[in-house]
């Protein structure tokens with residue numbers, strides 16, 4: 261039994277499922293036109309129609325399959341979904357005179373969906389069409405200055421529609437609406453991390469059968485959690501490979517080996533430093549670097565597969581943000597090709613096992629706690645697969661790598677020493693190609709500028725720059741300039757995501 265989310269191409273569809281998970285409800289996402297029988301297989305308790313880029317009055321507008329809206333279950337339409345509900349019930353939808361993007365204040369709200377909500381209601385809007393005539397049996401239950409029909413309901417038929425997106429964080433009270441909808445559906449709110457783990461384990465077992473799995477492991481939270489999950493699913497048919505590509509931080513290889521050995525998984529460390537640094541020599545374009553790294557990772561995995569295999573399956577700790585940033589696939593733009601998604605070569609010989617592909621970082625951390633991953637790995641700041649390669653702007657040389665490793669080590673050890681590591685979600689140092697004039701010991705210097713960056717975020721989709729204390733930043737700046745002679749200037753990055761991203765490349 262689940263709530264079925266029909267996807268009409270919204271950027272936010274997975275966030276709807278994520279909010280339901282947070283509320284303890286089980287949901288599945290199916291294509292907008294999924295056949296009635298497929299939906300019935302899920303024994304639906306309710307149906308959500310997602311948003312989407314189309315307009316309901318277009319000839320080619322996607323629609324739920326015949327019979328789906330005749331099911332006697334509650335239906336919630338979001339944005340495109342609400343417009344579809346209204347049109348289908350006999351109302352009108354037209355391109356509005358005024359489009360609404362971003363935040364809008366509801367000037368009035370009420371009704372069943374808003375039960376328990378008090379005070380001002382800020383709604384996140386993203387639409388250019390609007391419902392202009394209400395279908396029979398429906399009532400308007402919310403409005404904004406620009407959109408008189410912002411939420412509708414037909415409580416007798418248990419049909420609800422909202423023009424805004426209750427699933428995004430920019431609609432702060434939106435979760436209450438989703439909870440109210442789940443209550444109308446009488447959906448059980450007992451979907452816990454344990455259930456999610458069971459489902460993931462089962463999914464892996466079905467996919468892999470009796471096959472052998474090679475896991476790319478980095479010592480980060482995603483792949484380490486995955487190691488424990490896979491050990492449950494396939495036992496000793498798992499081999500974990502940790503690749504030292506020469507782009508790791510100071511002492512990282514030894515630290516990762518020490519941290520992973522107690523997990524009890526068969527672990528192989530590969531020295532692929534020459535391979536990666538050779539392939540990257542002289543390359544300065546960020547996307548080109550990312551693609552080369554993606555390809556070399558796979559080449560390295562293939563080599564280990566020949567040694568310890570054969571392996572049909574390659575497991576990676578890919579998360580949803582890696583997917584959405586890498587691909588234009590789900591209606592989103594290509595921001596950067598994450599090495600494990602957009603950077604994969606076309607001739608990939610493995611079948612991918614990526615159980616976390618629909619999850620966000622904080623959800624993986626919950627699963628990690630359940631599987632007993634030690635806290636020092638579970639709460640470690642993320643470190644990107646391409647490592648320091650995307651923190652050295654421009655081409656990579658052994659000299660620059662050596663500089664950045666020392667800067668990074670001072671910054672990260674400093675955060676731990678001053679007990680600030682856990683106050684931010686990720687911290688990093690960047691080596692810029694900028695050289696500037698300084699004066700040290702009465703001598704003129706002409707040396708590199710490095711940037712320090714620290715951010716606060718839960719899901720790494722959006723982030724704020726961390727307000728680290730000035731005194732701490734001052735100490736870091738002194739230490740870096742004194743200990744790393746190639747640096748004579750330190751700057752702190754005070755940009756959020758958006759408009760910047762967390763990494764600089």
Ligand SMILES: Nc1ncnc2c1ncn2[C@@H]1O[C@H](COP(=O)(O)OP(=O)(O)OP(=O)(O)O)[C@@H](O)[C@H]1O
Pocket residue numbers: 475476477478479480481482483484501502503504505575576577578582600640641642643644645646
């Ligand atoms: N050095 C490496 N050796 C082998 N596999 C790696 C390496 N670095 C990254 N990977 C693979 O790429 C995936 C994505 O990397 P990513 O950094 O996003 O996740 P993570 O390292 O597991 O966790 P975290 O985000 O906390 O660093 C990893 O889950 C892992 O499967």
Ligand SMILES: O=c1[nH]c(=O)c2[nH+]cn([C@@H]3O[C@H](COP(=O)(O)O)[C@@H](O)[C@H]3O)c2[nH]1
Pocket residue numbers: 550581585596597598599600642643644645646686720757760761762763764
């Ligand atoms: O494994 C990875 N392979 C990659 O190619 C990659 N690019 C970015 N990141 C990490 O993803 C999060 C979001 O980063 P951005 O804001 O820079 O896109 C941050 O946590 C980044 O460190 C990567 N991780």
Ligand SMILES: NC(=O)CC[C@H](N)C(=O)O
Pocket residue numbers: 270310311312313314315338339340341386387388389390
């Ligand atoms: N975000 C949406 O679902 C948009 C629906 C429709 N395309 C509109 O612009 O109104």
Ligand SMILES: [Mg+2]
Pocket residue numbers: 478480642643644645
């Ligand atoms: Mg990592």
